[in-house]
Amino acid sequence: MLQDKDVIELAIVDDHPVVIEGVLKLLDNKEHLRVAGSFTSGMEFIDFIKTSKVDIVLLDISLPDRNGMDLCKEIKILSPGTCVLVLSNHSERSIIMQALQNGASGYLLKNASPTELITCIHEALGGQITFSREVKEIIARPSVIELRGIPQLTKREKEILQLISDGITTAGIATQLSLSPLTVETHRRNLLQKFEVKNVAALIKVAVQQGLI
Structure with a gap:
């Protein structure tokens, strides 16, 4: 386990110097944790990790030069052994879940207490998926989509939904399924109503x- 190492190499990636300074002060007296570097851009850290060993990185996913989610995935590709602990202001459930799907070992909001941060660092190093208290509460709450349930679709609606997701136009769908464009538009409107959304995106x-497409 990483937590059994004598010294854990930790990095901080955040474009707010005040956040970096706060974390540095918090970790200053932790003898088993050594801050290998702090970075205000994603590219700086990517260049660093290509040549340096990092056991765990505290990653802000809102960076000026890179999409944090993509950066998380890239870090895991370049250094599979590095734990990525997201430290963010974003509290949307979908973003939390996407971070985990991209390889993150945990997720904390920036209002987490110092104790929570230290606990999450140790849990991540121990191989656990870890969260701050507020993130645990967000995950435990069912999303609007889950509460709404999955709409019941006809076979034709499923076909059209798949073709829409493939980027096929109304005219193209009509030709492919031997339907009139008006019929396709009717199915499209019905799909929007069933999913309670306003547009195709x-x-x-x-x-x-x-999981329907």
């Missing part, structure tokens, strides 16, 4: 979350 997003 939202329709596809919800359908993906529910």
Whole structure:
């Protein structure tokens, strides 16, 4: 286990110097944790991790130069043994789950207490998936999508939903399924109503979350 090492190499990636300074002060007297570096951009850290060993990184997913979610995935590819602990202001359940899907070992909000941060660091190093208290509460609450349930779709609606997600136009769907464009538009409107969304982008997003496409 990483937590059994004599010295744990830790890095901080956050574009707010005040956050970095606060974490540095918090970790200053932790003898088994050594801050290997602090970085205000994703590219700086990627360059660093290519040549240096990092056991755990505290990663803000809102960075000026990189998408934090993509960065999390890239870190795990470059250094599979590095634990990624997201430290963020974003409290949306979907973002938390996406971070985990991209390889994060845990997720904390920036209002977490110092004790929570230290606990989460040790749990992540011990191989656990870890969260601050507030994140645990967010995950435990069912999402609006889960409460709403999965809409019951006809076979034709499922076909059209798949074609819409493939980027096929109304005319293209009509040709492919031997339907009139008006019929396809009617099915499209019915899908929007069943999923309780206002546009195709939202329709596809919800359908993906529910595993329908």
